[in-house]
Amino acid sequence: xxxxxxxxxxxxxxKPDIVPDRVRDTLMSIGGSPGRATHRMSIxxxxxxFNAREAVAGFIGAKDSxxxxxxxxxxEAINLALKGLLLPGQHVVTSAIxxxxxxxxxxxxxxxxxxxxxxxxxxxxxxxxDDIMDAVTDKTCMVAITHASNVFGAIQPVEEIxxxxxxxxxxxMVDGAQTAGVLDIDVEVMSADLFAATGHKALYGPQGTGLxxxxxxxxxxxxxxxxxxGPDDNVEIPERLEAGTMNTPGVAGLHAGVEFxxxxxxxxxxxxxxxxxxxxxxxxxxxxxxxxxxxVEPERRVGLVAFTLKGITPDSIGLALDNDFSMMVRCATxxxxxxxxxxxxxxxxxxxxxxxxxxxxxEVEALLVxxxxxxxxxxQGV
Ligand SMILES: Cc1ncc(COP(=O)(O)O)c(C=O)c1O
Numbered sequence: 001x002x003x004x005x006x007x008x009x010x011x012x013x014x015k016p017d018i019v020p021d022r023v024r025d026t027l028m029s030i031g032g033s034p035g036r037a038t039h040r041m042s043i044x045x046x047x048x049x050f051n052a053r054e055a056v057a058g059f060i061g062a063k064d065s066x067x068x069x070x071x072x073x074x075x076e077a078i079n080l081a082l083k084g085l086l087l088p089g090q091h092v093v094t095s096a097i098x099x100x101x102x103x104x105x106x107x108x109x110x111x112x113x114x115x116x117x118x119x120x121x122x123x124x125x126x127x128x129x130d131d132i133m134d135a136v137t138d139k140t141c142m143v144a145i146t147h148a149s150n151v152f153g154a155i156q157p158v159e160e161i162x163x164x165x166x167x168x169x170x171x172x173m174v175d176g177a178q179t180a181g182v183l184d185i186d187v188e189v190m191s192a193d194l195f196a197a198t199g200h201k202a203l204y205g206p207q208g209t210g211l212x213x214x215x216x217x218x219x220x221x222x223x224x225x226x227x228x229x230g231p232d233d234n235v236e237i238p239e240r241l242e243a244g245t246m247n248t249p250g251v252a253g254l255h256a257g258v259e260f261x262x263x264x265x266x267x268x269x270x271x272x273x274x275x276x277x278x279x280x281x282x283x284x285x286x287x288x289x290x291x292x293x294x295x296v297e298p299e300r301r302v303g304l305v306a307f308t309l310k311g312i313t314p315d316s317i318g319l320a321l322d323n324d325f326s327m328m329v330r331c332a333t334x335x336x337x338x339x340x341x342x343x344x345x346x347x348x349x350x351x352x353x354x355x356x357x358x359x360x361x362x363e364v365e366a367l368l369v370x371x372x373x374x375x376x377x378x379x380q381g382v
Contacts, residue, residue, distance in 0.1 A: 001326040004363050008356030009150055009178060009304040010330055011200045011207055015257070019204055022256035026249040033245050045248050052255035053238070059258050060176075060195060061186030062213050069212045069238040070251050074177040075101040076223075077196035077212035080241060081173055082106065082144065084220025088113035091139035095127055096120045097149045097339035102175055106144075115139065120342060124295045125152025129160045136168065144173040144194075147183075151339035151350070152294035153301035155183065162191030171218065177201065181261055182270065182302045193218050199250070202303075202356075204257030209250040212241070269357050274298040276355040276364050280305055283368035287375050293343050293350055304354035306334070309375055314351045317374055325370040329353050 005013045026048065032041030034049045049070070057065035071077040078101045086092060086109055094106060096118040106116045117135040121127045132143055143165050148155050158174055165172035173194035176185060181202030187195050192213070199209025214220070214237065226243035261269060277298040284290045289310030295301050309317060318331035332349040333340045340346040355364060 004325075004327045004359070004366065006327060006329045006353045006355055006359065006363075006367065008359075009201065009302075009352060009354035012202060012204055012356050014358055015204050015206070015253070016260040018256045018260055019206065019253045023206055023249045023253040026252040030248065030252075034248055035239065036245075048248060048252055048255075049246060052251045055255050055258050056211060057213075059185070059262070060180065060197070060213055061188050063188070064216065066236070066238055067214050067216060069214065069241045070246065070254075071210040071212055072208050072247065073200070073210040074175065074196050074198035075210075077198075077210050078102055078173075078175060079105050080212055080220060080223050081194045081196060081214075082109060083223055084241075085171070085218070086114045086142065089139065090141045091115045091117070091137055093117050093119060093132055093135045093140055093143045095145045095149075097125055097152060097336065097342050098146055099150055099175065099177065099339075100335045100337070101177070102144060102146065103336075103338050118338070121152075121154075125149050125154040125293065125339070125342070126295070127156050127161070129157055129164055132161055133164055133168070136170065140170060142171040142173060144175070146175040146177075147179040148302040149294070149336065149339050150178050150304065151306050151334050151336050151343065151352070153178075153304045153306070154294045155179070155300060155302065158190045158192070166191040178302050178304070181257070181266075182273070184266060187213055187215070199254040199257065203254060204260055205254030206250045208247055209254040211254075264357075272357060273303045273355065276359060276361065277301070277303060277305065279361060279364045280353060280355065280368070283364070284371070287368075287372055289375065293345065303356065304352055306350040306352040308345060308348075308350050309371070312374065314349050317351045317371070320374050321367075321370060325366075327367055327370060 030044050032045040034045035036042050053065040053068050057068045082105045110116055119131045119135050147158055162172045171193045174192045176195050176197040180197035193215040195213040197211050199205030200207040222241050224243045281296050284307055291308045293306040314331040318329055321327040321329055330352045337346055340349050
């Protein structure tokens with residue numbers, strides 16, 4: 001049976017051909033360690049990193065590419081931003097539906113006397129900017145929220161929240177793990193001081209890639225020491241925050257992923273993904289006992305749909321889809337238990353289907369047929 005992959009919100013698969021091609025070329029032709037030696041292969045590798053930084057900066061609306069730091073994923077980017085900037089006694093406003101990358105990092109900082117307020121969104125998982133600003137105190141130095149939850153999928157009003165943070169002199173940090181490559185990102189338009197993203201989801205890069213954008217003047221402490229020569233403090237961003245030999249092949253693949261999106265057209269990709277989402281949501285709503293988390297309008301969400309089916313556990317549905325239909329979805333709490341608590345779906349979680357640009361309408365229809373069969377004949381042992 002042909003494998004059908006519907007877990008693009010975890011990591012995108014397959015990658016456009018240009019991505020593995022570029023990774024291979026980098027490993028086989030460029031090879032050198034960037035920023036280390038004066039020989040030409042090292043210089044070529046440094047140039048590769050520079051070009052990738054320029055491309056990524058342009059893609060997210062950052063004026064200065066030296067403010068883009070490559071990380072190994074969004075989790076590292078978020079850790080770097082929060083742990084590198086927040087000091088004991090300071091207060092952060094976040095949401096009650098964050099991914100563990102944010103929630104657990106803040107939990108750790110709470111042990112270091114940083115205080116945290118989690119603002120609850122509405123039932124669809126959408127934050128109200130007024131609620132965010134109401135949670136601000138005289139100790140607040142940062143608002144840190146997801147651009148789109150990996151459970152509710154709802155796109156947050158980041159532009160308004162960013163504008164109000166800017167007016168109030170607060171740092172605004174956005175977790176764009178689920179939106180970079182899906183929505184048009186402009187860090188200036190959303191007034192983001194920090195924007196964290198992952199390279200291996202909708203940017204089509206390889207796993208092991210991510211990034212953090214920092215507005216000029218935002219200077220976190222490095223989490224990892226090391227680097228190129230003199231003491232770390234003398235090294236400027238981005239290198240100061242990229243200690244050790246870089247993942248040059250991965251970054252080359254990420255750059256290729258961004259080129260793919262630009263060539264294909266982000267509007268075309270988004271429209272196609274919304275078409276798939278629309279079919280998926282309509283089909284799910286026609287199955288008795290289905291509850292969709294988040295908004296049902298495709299234009300209000302990113303390309304993932306989490307749902308529950310009355311009487312059958314999410315894990316059983318996932319197993320049946322994999323074993324009997326060769327379809328890959330993600331079940332349980334999606335590294336975001338807080339979001340499931342808010343939805344009332346904790347601890348069992350939900351089934352999450354996240355089609356991508358390489359899925360077809362026929363595959364979505366086949367998934368719906370499979371789900372209808374599973375709904376009629378509950379899996380044994382449930
Ligand atoms: C909203 C959100 N934030 C952060 C992350 C962490 O991304 P990564 O696994 O690349 O560190 C994810 C991954 O699923 C996510 O969905």
